[in-house]
Amino acid sequence: MLGPVILAASRSDRMRRLISAAPVTKRVVDRFIPGETVDDIVPVIEDLTGKGLELTMDVVGEDITTPGQATIARDAYLELIDRIKDLELGPRVEMSVKLSMFGQALEHGHELALAHVRPVVEAAASIGTTVTLDAEDHTTLDSMFAIHEELRKDFPRTGCVIQAYLLRTEADARRLAADGSRVRIVKGAYKEPASVAYQTKHEIDRAYVRILKTLMEGEGYPMIGSHDPRIVSIAQELARRAGRKPDEYEFQMLYGIRSEEHLRLAAEGHRMRVYTAYGTDWYGYFMRRLAEKPANLRFFARSMVGKG
DSSP states (O other): OOHHHHHHHHTTTHHHHHHHHHHTTHHHHHHOOOOSSSSHHHHHHHHHTTTOOOOEEEEOOOOOOOOOHHHHHHHHHHHHHHHHHHTTTTGEEEEOOOOGTTTTSSSSHHHHHHHHHHHHHHHHHHTTTEEEEEEGGGHHHHHHHHHHHHHHHTTTTTEEEEEETTHHHHHHHHHHHHHHEEEEOOOOOOOTTTTBBSSSSSHHHHEEEEEHHHHHHHSSEEEEOOOOOHHHHHHHHHHHHTTTOOOGOOOEEETTSSSOOOOOOOTOOOEEEEEEESSSSOOOHHHHHHOOOOHHHHHHHHHHHHHO
């Protein structure tokens, strides 16, 4: 029941100020966001890849209000790619981008976002890796999918994200599975109305499994974004039934959540990619992590009380 409340708070400037000012917040945020700069994050990349894990990197920040901010966001990703090039990690480290960070919500936002994301995709391809376009709220998805389709003309490994809680997603999955693209499936972490999204955990879980089955049986490359042990087990069984080899799909989990499971799956021979965010504009990302899972909220609340 608290999930929608937390998601509403993620858009509140007053709550942003209160939570950002709390002395304990930085220590808790560090659990999910291990740095603010490229220099902070390079040792994290080296540590995780040294343990047999792969990564997808997210420079946090979504509430872009000017074209200049969108340019700064593009340049932050280009700087990250330069550092990954120096590490010679190639496809073991990918990028995830939110098109809102590249100006999608501004005037002429579709064209602006495409113009800013294209050089990031080009730079990623030049070092042997790729970019996944993250899904945001349902009003942005037609634009995201159109940009995804456009980018894949020149960079066919460009990925995208679909959200199981949206009613439209089963149709999107059928289209994408047939198209041979890289697709990350997640449950969804935005506040959406019942007219476009399932509202109960049971409905969302059932939709997730149906969609995952479509992806596993299709021609694309499924990326299973879930920490749910039951979903992980079902994914392994669906992959077996579809005759997929271990390198023909992958698991993705968030940095700071179920880290031992990351290592277990990698040790068993699965491709395990850790979604790792960094940057200073962490608030929206952090609040969605709290909304997604009660355990995350309890962790934050205990820390607040302990410092009280």
